[in-house]
Amino acid sequence: MFGGLVTAPTNSPHLRKSGGSELGNSVEEGSLLSIEANELKGASTPMGTAAIMPSPVLLWRFKVLLFFIWGFICCKIGWHSVMRMSVDLRDLFLYEAFLYYNPLLLVTLMVWLWGVNLWVFSQASVNYAKIFDLDQYHLTHREIWKCATWMTIIVPTSMTAYLxxxxxxxxxxxxxQPVLLYAAVAMFLISPFDIFYLSSRYYLLRTLWRIILPLQAISFSDFFLADILTSMAKVFSDLERSVCRMVHRQVATIAWFEADSVCGSHSVAIPLVLVLPYIFRFFQCLRQYKDTGEKTTLLNALKYSTAVPVIFLSALKYHVFPERWTNIYRPLWLLxxxxxxLYSFYWDVTRDWDLSVFTRIFKFGKPHLCSYLLYGRKWVYFWVIGSNLILRCTWTYKLSAHLRHNYLTLFAIAALEIIRRFQWVFFRVENEWNKMNSKSNIQLSMSDIPNEEDKLLGSNNHNVGSTFVQAAYPS
Structure with a gap:
């Protein structure tokens, strides 16, 4: 009816990510059968059809053009909508709009950068699927970017409609508008239907569940994702405040701005949500110590515990007198x-990346652990070490309570922290890849060494052979 049999490609991401292996095998068998049938019939693609189909490069450029046109339209409509408001109402309204949408915008930025991470790993021939224990249906960098593209379209569109x-x-x-957007995101994550990369979505949800309740042995993907969540503590805090206002029907109002509001800036839930990722990572370290007995995991747990006083001392600004905050609690918060x-910076460099730069000035203490696949130049390491120190201090400064209403500054600092974590991912995966390679090399070298029985048999055969030769050809 529509021109004959149409076969799906075997490397379709929807088949690989959504369906099971049985579906992929059946599709592959069907494709082979159809190809054989076409060959037997002598079928060939008409020249007119090939001329009508646009080239992939032209199609890609057309999509990029539509993407930028839609972004320009959203910016223009949003700007004119903001300019229609009075000056007194404008700041409060923008603060509320950013509160609803900046968590999803930051998550979109993280997804884009994660796609860049996977692209670099694939270019450097790093088997990240083996490192994270992924199955054959895992998402590639192209599919990650496809998800990020849809997120980049949907979130600003909802924000423009809100404005x-x-x-x-x-x-x-x-x-x-924000209520529908948050509900759609939740339904997308927990949807049981075999669409939208079901296996990858459930892999993410299972990992998050193991982070919240570390009842089993901690895998690399568990504490890797938990480390990323610590950089998104501000995202979770804004999510909590946004959902709180949706539940209490305070969206598009200024009732939440009052000090006694349940969802206001004085809410006790804000520091509690901020500290949750660090608590999860703390208990992961304790679980690792129970399983492995390594004392370094206790030092790592101590590192995450140092974030607790930073968060709660900062929150005291809204619950104590200004004099007590200035004279007592602010110096403690700074300390x-x-x-x-400094502790987190030291751990990043010496443990997570294993660069050990503190052993010698501007020299690597363990050069054999530095990657020869990803980053061969030393200036890359010097850059990431210096920027990591600066952004570590900036991220800690963001937890200061007096910045809570400066939404543009907070958004910029949170985006910089995501970029810092994006850099951290490269060197953390690099270190793990080097460890896996070193272990495999050691196992191969051990397998090449003959055991004692082989040595004895070899020596006996040599003696028997020499005795036979001497008997056959006496001197």
Whole structure:
């Protein structure tokens, strides 16, 4: 009816990520049968059809053009919507709009950068699927970028609709925009249907569940994702405040700005949510110590515990008198912030990356562990060490309470922390890849060494052979 049999390619990401191996095998068998049938019939693609189909490069350029046109339209509509408001209401409204949408925008940025990570690993022939114990249906960097592209389209579109409807007096419709967006994201993650990369979504959910309840042995993917979650503590804090306002029907209002509001800036839930990723990572370290008995895991747990006083001392600004905050709690907060930043920086360089630069100035203490696959130049290591120190201190400074209402500064600092974690991923995976290679080389070298029985048999055969030769050809 539509021109004959159409076969799906065997390397389709929807088949590989959504369906099982049985489906992939059946599709592959069907494709082979159809190809053989076409060959027997002598079928060939008409020249007119090949001329009508656009080239992949032209199609890709057309999609990029549409993407930028849509982004320009959203920016123009959003700007005119903001300019329609009064100056007094504009700042409060933008603060609320950023609160609802900046968590998802930061998650979108993280997804884009994760795709870049996977692309670099694939170019450097790093078997990241083996490192993270992924199955054959795992997402590649192209599919990660495809997800990031849809997120980049959907989230700003919802934000533009929110700005436009609110500025034109449609408050109820404006309030429904973030609610619908958050509900759609939740349904997308937990959907049991075999669509939208089901196996990858459930892999993420299972890993998150193991992070929350570390009841079994900790794998590399468990504490790797938990480390990334510590960089997204601000995202979780804003998510909590956004969901709180949706539940209490405070969206598109300024009732939440009052000090006694349940979802206001004085809420006790804010520091509790901020500290959760560090608590999860702390208990992971204790579980590792129970399983392995390595004392370094206790030192790692101590590192995550240093973030607790930073968060709670910062939150005291809203619950104590200004004089007590200035004279007592702010100096303690500064001391704990410096301790957390330096400790975390030291652990990144010497443990997570295993560069050991503190043994010699501007020299690597363990050069054999430095990657020869990804980053061959030493200036790359010097750059990431210096930028990691600066961004560590910046991320700790973000936890200061007096920045809570400066949404643009907070968004910029949170984006810089995600970029710092993006750099951290390269060197953390590099270190793990080097460890796996060194272990495999040691196992191969051990297998090449003959055991004692082989040595004895070899020596006996040699003696028997020499005795036979002497008997056959006496001197």
């Amino acid at each position: 436009y409807l609110y500025s034109h007096g449609e408050v109820s419709l404006a309030a429904s 704990s912030a410096v301790l957390n930043s």
